[in-house]
Amino acid sequence: MTTIFRLDASIRDEGSVTRAVATSLESALLADAPDTKVLRRDIARDPLPSTAWANALRGFPIPVDERTAGQREALALATELGDELAQADAFIFAIPMYNFGIPPHVKAWIDVLMTDPRLSPRGTKPMAGKPAYLVLARGGTYGAGTPREGWDHATEWLKLILGTIWSLDLTVIETELTVAHLNPALADVHELAAQNLERSHAAATEHGTALAERLKEAEAA
Ligand SMILES: Cc1cc2nc3c(=O)[nH]c(=O)nc-3n(C[C@H](O)[C@H](O)[C@H](O)COP(=O)(O)O)c2cc1C
Incomplete structure (x- = not known):
């Protein structure tokens, strides 16, 4: 059976725009490949413990029977998170920008994953x-x-981790100006913002359909 992993972080x-656009992709995929299993992790609703990363890092080089309970738990968590990714055939990562960077719970998730020797x-x-x-x-x-050119410290970092470090075949679907409609002073970009959102949903739907085809071909091969 084909499995996709979906991360939500809003x-x-x-x-939520990231949740809605990711759902457009997922829905298009499931429409054509209804047997696909979706493995979900929502790190905004269930963030990782803030001590996990340091515990996993400190515990890794220590002999198993000398690890503290916290180190054992953190290393088990890293393996569980790594297994979720390693078993999936495709991935959706839905991630907003906060304070010109990635959400802290996404950084925590990636840091813990990077203590797994596979990742x-x-x-x-x-x-x-x-x-x-x-x-x-x-x-x-x-x-x-x-x-604000150059103030986006989220996109390139995420591309580095997902595309370069983890070597995923990465496609980016990005929506800008998602809060412009709340500000009457930005009335001149309201239409552009609406078009951006519409374009992202259309792209997500197209990618979902193409992904269903690609996964079917991979399963048949
Ligand atoms: C606490 C907070 C900080 C934000 N910081 C930024 C920011 O630095 N730059 C930006 O362009 N948007 C910022 N935003 C707006 C979000 O990126 C935008 O609302 C986005 O659509 C959030 O994703 P979501 O729609 O999936 O919730 C921020 C929103 C919140 C709640």
């Missing part, structure tokens, strides 16, 4: 070449020539 349940920068890369979709949303706009 602190919003209602009105460290010199790891065995169990997900190499598998299809992955990074669904991003940000309230502002950071493109070339905009006043």
Whole structure:
């Protein structure tokens, strides 16, 4: 059976753009491949313990019977998270921008995962070449020539981890200006913001359909 892993990270349940766009992709995939299993981890609703990363790092080089209970728990958590990724055939990562970077619970999740020898920068890369979709949303706009060009410290970092370090076959679906409609002073970009959102849903649906095809072909091969 084909399995996809979906990560959600928005602190919003209602009105979340990343959740909604990721769902467009997932729904299109399931429409064509209804037997697909979706393995979900919502790290906004269930964040990892803040002590897990340091405990896993400190515990790793220590002989098993000398590890503290916290170190054993943290290393078991890293393995559990790593297994979730290693067993999946495709991935959806739905991640908002907060304070010009990634959410702290996403950083914590990735840091713990990178203590798993499979997923460290010199790891065995169990997900190499598998299809992955990074669904991003940000309230502002950071493109070339905009006043805040260079202030987006989320996108390139996530591409580095997912695409370069973990070697996923990564596609980015990004939506900008997601909060423009709340600000009457930005009335001149309201239409552009609505178009951005519409385009992201259309792209997500298209990618979901293509992913179903790709996974079917991979299963048949
Ligand atoms: C605490 C907080 C901080 C934010 N910081 C930024 C920011 O630095 N830059 C930006 O463009 N948008 C920022 N936003 C807006 C979010 O990126 C935007 O609302 C996005 O759509 C959130 O994802 P979601 O729709 O899936 O919840 C912030 C939102 C919150 C709640």
